[in-house]
Amino acid sequence: MREVAIIGIGQTKFGELWDLSFREIGIQAGLAAVYDANVASEDIEALYVGNMSAGRFIEQEHVAALIADYSGIARDNIPATRVEAAGASGAVAIRQGYFDVASGLHDIVVVGGAEKMTDVPDAQGAAIQDSAADQQWECTFGATFPALHAMIAQRYMHDYDVPREHIASVSVKNHKHGALNPKAQFQKEIKLETVLRSALVAEPLRMFDCAPLSDGGAAVVMCSMDKARKYTDSPVKILASSQSSDTLALHHRSTITSFGATKAAMRKLTKRTGVDVSQIDLAEVHDNYTISELLALEDIGFFPAGQAGKATVDGQTQIGGRVAVNTSGGLKARGDPIGATGVAQIVELVTQLRGEAGKRQVSNAKYGLAQSVGGTGSTVVMHLLGVA
Amino acid sequence: MEVGIVSYGAYIPRYRIAPKEIGRVWGSDGEAMGKNLMIFSKSVPSPDEDVITISVAAARNMLKRCDIDPKDIGALYVGSESHPYAVKPTGSIVAEAIEAAPEITVADFEFACKAGTAAIQTCMGLVGSGMVKYGVAIGADTSQGAPGDALEYSASAGGAAFLIGSEKIIATLNCTYSYTTDTPDFWRRDGQPYPSHGGRFTGEPAYFKHMTACALGTMKKAGTKPTDYQYAIFHQPNGKFPSRLAKQLGFTEDQIKTGLLTPYIGNTYSGAVPLGLSAVLDEAKPGDRIFAVAYGSGAGCDGFDITVTNEITKLRREDAPSIKFMMENNKFIDYATYARYRGKIKMKEGGE
Numbered sequence: 200m201r202e203v204a205i206i207g208i209g210q211t212k213f214g215e216l217w218d219l220s221f222r223e224i225g226i227q228a229g230l231a232a233v234y235d236a237n238v239a240s241e242d243i244e245a246l247y248v249g250n251m252s253a254g255r256f257i258e259q260e261h262v263a264a265l266i267a268d269y270s271g272i273a274r275d276n277i278p279a280t281r282v283e284a285a286g287a288s289g290a291v292a293i294r295q296g297y298f299d300v301a302s303g304l305h306d307i308v309v310v311g312g313a314e315k316m317t318d319v320p321d322a323q324g325a326a327i328q329d330s331a332a333d334q335q336w337e338c339t340f341g342a343t344f345p346a347l348h349a350m351i352a353q354r355y356m357h358d359y360d361v362p363r364e365h366i367a368s369v370s371v372k373n374h375k376h377g378a379l380n381p382k383a384q385f386q387k388e389i390k391l392e393t394v395l396r397s398a399l400v401a402e403p404l405r406m407f408d409c410a411p412l413s414d415g416g417a418a419v420v421m422c423s424m425d426k427a428r429k430y431t432d433s434p435v436k437i438l439a440s441s442q443s444s445d446t447l448a449l450h451h452r453s454t455i456t457s458f459g460a461t462k463a464a465m466r467k468l469t470k471r472t473g474v475d476v477s478q479i480d481l482a483e484v485h486d487n488y489t490i491s492e493l494l495a496l497e498d499i500g501f502f503p504a505g506q507a508g509k510a511t512v513d514g515q516t517q518i519g520g521r522v523a524v525n526t527s528g529g530l531k532a533r534g535d536p537i538g539a540t541g542v543a544q545i546v547e548l549v550t551q552l553r554g555e556a557g558k559r560q561v562s563n564a565k566y567g568l569a570q571s572v573g574g575t576g577s578t579v580v581m582h583l584l585g586v587a
Numbered sequence: 588m589e590v591g592i593v594s595y596g597a598y599i600p601r602y603r604i605a606p607k608e609i610g611r612v613w614g615s616d617g618e619a620m621g622k623n624l625m626i627f628s629k630s631v632p633s634p635d636e637d638v639i640t641i642s643v644a645a646a647r648n649m650l651k652r653c654d655i656d657p658k659d660i661g662a663l664y665v666g667s668e669s670h671p672y673a674v675k676p677t678g679s680i681v682a683e684a685i686e687a688a689p690e691i692t693v694a695d696f697e698f699a700c701k702a703g704t705a706a707i708q709t710c711m712g713l714v715g716s717g718m719v720k721y722g723v724a725i726g727a728d729t730s731q732g733a734p735g736d737a738l739e740y741s742a743s744a745g746g747a748a749f750l751i752g753s754e755k756i757i758a759t760l761n762c763t764y765s766y767t768t769d770t771p772d773f774w775r776r777d778g779q780p781y782p783s784h785g786g787r788f789t790g791e792p793a794y795f796k797h798m799t800a801c802a803l804g805t806m807k808k809a810g811t812k813p814t815d816y817q818y819a820i821f822h823q824p825n826g827k828f829p830s831r832l833a834k835q836l837g838f839t840e841d842q843i844k845t846g847l848l849t850p851y852i853g854n855t856y857s858g859a860v861p862l863g864l865s866a867v868l869d870e871a872k873p874g875d876r877i878f879a880v881a882y883g884s885g886a887g888c889d890g891f892d893i894t895v896t897n898e899i900t901k902l903r904r905e906d907a908p909s910i911k912f913m914m915e916n917n918k919f920i921d922y923a924t925y926a927r928y929r930g931k932i933k934m935k936e937g938g939e
């Protein structure tokens with residue numbers, strides 16, 4: 200296996216991008232990454248596109264061919280592949296690009312992720328998100344994606360005697376970080392009361408516990424490490440990539456207050472890199488709901504079970520804390536255009552490890568971790584990045 | 588030729604329902620919903636009221652205030668998105684009712700919530716060119732909101748009529764400016780009982796984009812700035828949108844409060860800006876300058892720069908009910924009565 204570097208990153212603003220179509224979003228993000236990498240289009244040997252549900256959001260399948268076509272790289276007849284794993288679509292696409300370069304098959308690969316979620320009515324958008332869960336055995340019987348996470352939250356609060364405020368504080372912290380990110384959907388700090396008083400979604404989760412519906416795209420350019428310095432002075436290395444699965448339906452698990460797939464993916468990552476969790480400076484985790492971030496932090500091993508909420512309240516997960524979590528604002532504040540999310544996490548880590556994060560810069564960041572989740576922990580993808 | 592408003596009249600149905608009462612039936616926090624939309628009550632038409640009766644009442648109130656011969660009215664246009672007939676005009680009934688028929692051109696207008704102001708613009712052209720002596724422009728609606736939908740908290744009824752002419756003008760229409768794009772934020776297909784809407788798409792890319800562009804365009808054309816106006820009326824689907832827009836544009840709460848009726852009578856659609864303008868004319872003094880921008884989904888805006896003249900002191904404003912009177916002369920009803928009045932109860936054929 201060859202060492203793989205990220206030499207270019209790009210991202211659109213996340214939010215309600217009423218004036219941009221899916222293809223424009225994809226092209227904007229891709230071109231930004233290509234310009235950043237300083238590569239010529241004929242240097243690009245493959246394209247992967249993370250996308251969850253363009254078929255249902257914009258009635259367009261075959262989106263990898265679409266992006267390749269409209270970004271102009273189709274004329275070089277390179278392979279363009281769409282990757283789908285619900286919320287982890289972008290992260291799995293990153294993993295595919297990593298395999299291509301690490302295996303020696305290709306030297307330069309572009310990985311993008313995009314979703315256009317606001318062209319359908321809100322209720323339809325929510326229903327499409329539900330399809331990340333088990334349609335036959337969960338959704339048909341009335342469960343929705345937020346309801347499943349609400350059950351996780353209820354059980355978590357019960358088992359660990361965690362106050363509701365601890366869960367809500369995740370949203371406050373992520374909005375605080377999002378306020379420092381010019382690409383974030385919500386660049387505004389909020390108070391704890393705002394979360395607690397927002398509209399009820401599924402007890403105990405309220406609107407401000409949930410990531411929004413977003414439009415957006417993100418992209419990276421990967422290159423074999425031995426050639427990376429030809430293009431950039433600050434390549435960021437992908438130290439390892441791991442992926443794990445679990446049951447699709449939540450009710451088939453022995454516990455719902457922990458995602459076994461996150462634990463398994465983290466074990467693989469630690470084994471492959473030898474980097475201990477205590478050495479990690481920052482992490483982008485999948486906070487599609489506030490409770491999800493707490494589970495992630497505990498399953499990764501940053502905090503003992505039931506303690507991540509308290510740690511959040513104590514400021515241990517904010518910039519300058521023990522580990523800076525979701526410096527981009529996370530899914531909650533940066534936004535969650537599903538297919539783009541896993542790629543945007545990598546964009547944030549690279550920005551931080553290059554030392555280009557401005558006001559939200561984590562000082563002396565050497566190791567950055569990304570955790571992306573599809574469904575209720577059914578697919579978990581993790582990447583560990585480091586300064587080259 | 589100077590063209591302006593010679594007289595005006597309005598009508599608001601008496602019945603009201605509160606968001607809390609609507610929410611009670613649908614199991615939602617109606618009070619919070621109302622607070623969020625800045626709507627405390629909305630008007631409800633009684634079973635025998637529709638756009639025709641509202642238009643007739645408004646036009647008659649308009650004529651009560653002045654001494655013109657209805658036969659001098661050469662054009663009459665009714666703008667609405669709830670004309671009782673799909674084919675057969677509302678306007679011909681109104682023209683007969685105010686004795687302006689038969690030598691008159693009549694048509695019904697539709698442009699979501701701004702058809703009434705489009706009618707004002709058409710009359711400005713006809714009067715200004717000398718084609719007619721007077722034109723009547725009416726904006727009225729008995730708007731539809733599907734049971735349980737967010738629209739049900741705001742969709743209400745009411746309308747206002749304006750006599751446009753070039754003599755004895757109480758308010759000069761200095762200039763008008765329109766801004767239109769193909770933006771499908773809200774629609775109702777033929778035969779559908781209730782409209783569909785694009786949720787949050789109706790906000791930024793629809794209402795705010797068009798209203799802002801039209802307001803700025805109107806002020807540019809008129810050579811004015813917000814501080815030049817005593818009053819401003821903005822289309823008001825709820826109380827929140829026009830308040831936020833006014834602030835963004837640099838208008839004060841004092842400037843918009845007289846013409847902001849939606850918090851008390853709901854969204855009267857085509858009647859909204861016409862009723863707001865009527866409320867302003869009820870209290871305006873000579874020399875007052877009025878700014879008005881109407882919005883219609885689909886989407887477009889009509890902006891107006893208006894100056895009140897000395898003639899307003901001679902208009903018998905007291906001869907027809909004021910907006911304030913019609914707003915205060917109300918009766919609150921429960922949801923069951925509302926459902927019956929709005930025809931939401933499935934009846935036996937031929938039953939009422």
